[in-house]
Amino acid sequence: MTVEATYPDLKGRTALVTGGADGIGRATVIALARQSARIGFIDIAADAGRALETELRATGADVAFACADLRDIEAALAAVDVLEARLGPAAILVNNAGHDERHAFAAVTPEYWDDRFAVNLRPMMFLAQKLAPGMAALGGGAIVNLSSTSWMKRSADLIAYTTAKSAVIGFTRSLARELGKDRIRVNCVTPGWVMTPRQRAERLTPERWAEAQEQQAIKGAIEPEDIAAMILFLASNASRMCTGQNFIVDAGSV
Numbered sequence: 221m222t223v224e225a226t227y228p229d230l231k232g233r234t235a236l237v238t239g240g241a242d243g244i245g246r247a248t249v250i251a252l253a254r255q256s257a258r259i260g261f262i263d264i265a266a267d268a269g270r271a272l273e274t275e276l277r278a279t280g281a282d283v284a285f286a287c288a289d290l291r292d293i294e295a296a297l298a299a300v301d302v303l304e305a306r307l308g309p310a311a312i313l314v315n316n317a318g319h320d321e322r323h324a325f326a327a328v329t330p331e332y333w334d335d336r337f338a339v340n341l342r343p344m345m346f347l348a349q350k351l352a353p354g355m356a357a358l359g360g361g362a363i364v365n366l367s368s369t370s371w372m373k374r375s376a377d378l379i380a381y382t383t384a385k386s387a388v389i390g391f392t393r394s395l396a397r398e399l400g401k402d403r404i405r406v407n408c409v410t411p412g413w414v415m416t417p418r419q420r421a422e423r424l425t426p427e428r429w430a431e432a433q434e435q436q437a438i439k440g441a442i443e444p445e446d447i448a449a450m451i452l453f454l455a456s457n458a459s460r461m462c463t464g465q466n467f468i469v470d471a472g473s474v
């Protein structure tokens with residue numbers, strides 16, 4: 221069971237989460253709601269997004285969902301406008317959305333390569349660019365970007381994904397320097413293999429489970445809540461002097 225910390229400074233703060241309808245993003249949205257933050261989340265999955273919004277509002281949470289495909293930057297920025305109009309300027313951005321669709325090296329076309337970057341990297345840049353002035357006006361903020369241990373493990377059959385995910389670390393480091401003067405902190409969270417509903421449904425086999433357990437220093441399933449716990453710490457001023465860093469949550473695999 222993940223231990224739930226309380227961060228009083230998150231109460232009433234506006235946080236935007238991409239890919240918040242499922243998996244790690246969903247766990248992050250729920251964790252932020254439990255801190256009484258005001259949460260806006262963007263996702264391409266309309267039904268799942270609306271269902272989570274309804275579920276959380278029933279508990280009294282101040283949450284709003286906007287449906288958009290983050291590959292369409294104009295649509296993503298318009299979704300931010302809608303959410304900020306409802307929730308106020310964001311002090312926290314969690315660049316979580318991503319997709320680890322498998323692809324054979326030989327089959328990758330220029331269009332497919334660009335599409336994977338449009339899902340896994342490009343929205344991080346343009347959402348940060350959009351939100352940074354508002355965060356600066358608030359006196360500071362926190363941006364958390366999601367990478368993956370897959371590139372560290374030299375994983376095959378997903379080279380466009382691993383390349384984009386390794387770039388997230390360089391992006392994080394430069395962005396921290398760009399925005400530090402405005403007290404905006406930028407950090408990266410790098411999960412190992414996390415047992416989200418999609419991973420359980422599409423990737424989990426007895427062989428892969430055994431291999432992952434062999435690699436992990438701490439045995440057992442890494443849950444979405446374990447990643448959300450690190451994201452919360454980096455969103456809170458509890459980590460006020462952490463910026464430009466990468467925080468790996470992989471039970472000691474890499």
Ligand SMILES: NC(=O)c1ccc[n+]([C@@H]2O[C@H](COP(=O)([O-])OP(=O)(O)OC[C@H]3O[C@@H](n4cnc5c(N)ncnc54)[C@H](O)[C@@H]3O)[C@@H](O)[C@H]2O)c1
Pocket residue numbers: 238239240241242243244245262263264265288289290291315316317318319320339366367368369370410411412413414415416417418419
């Ligand atoms: N689950 C893992 O094992 C794992 C490991 C390492 C890194 N990660 C990273 O963590 C992040 C979250 O992964 P997850 O496993 O929770 O994924 P997931 O597939 O369970 O959830 C991702 C969410 O993002 C949304 N999304 C995907 N493409 C989108 C788009 N174009 N526009 C808008 N929304 C979109 C999906 O609809 C979904 O709700 C990703 O960046 C992923 O690369 C996950």
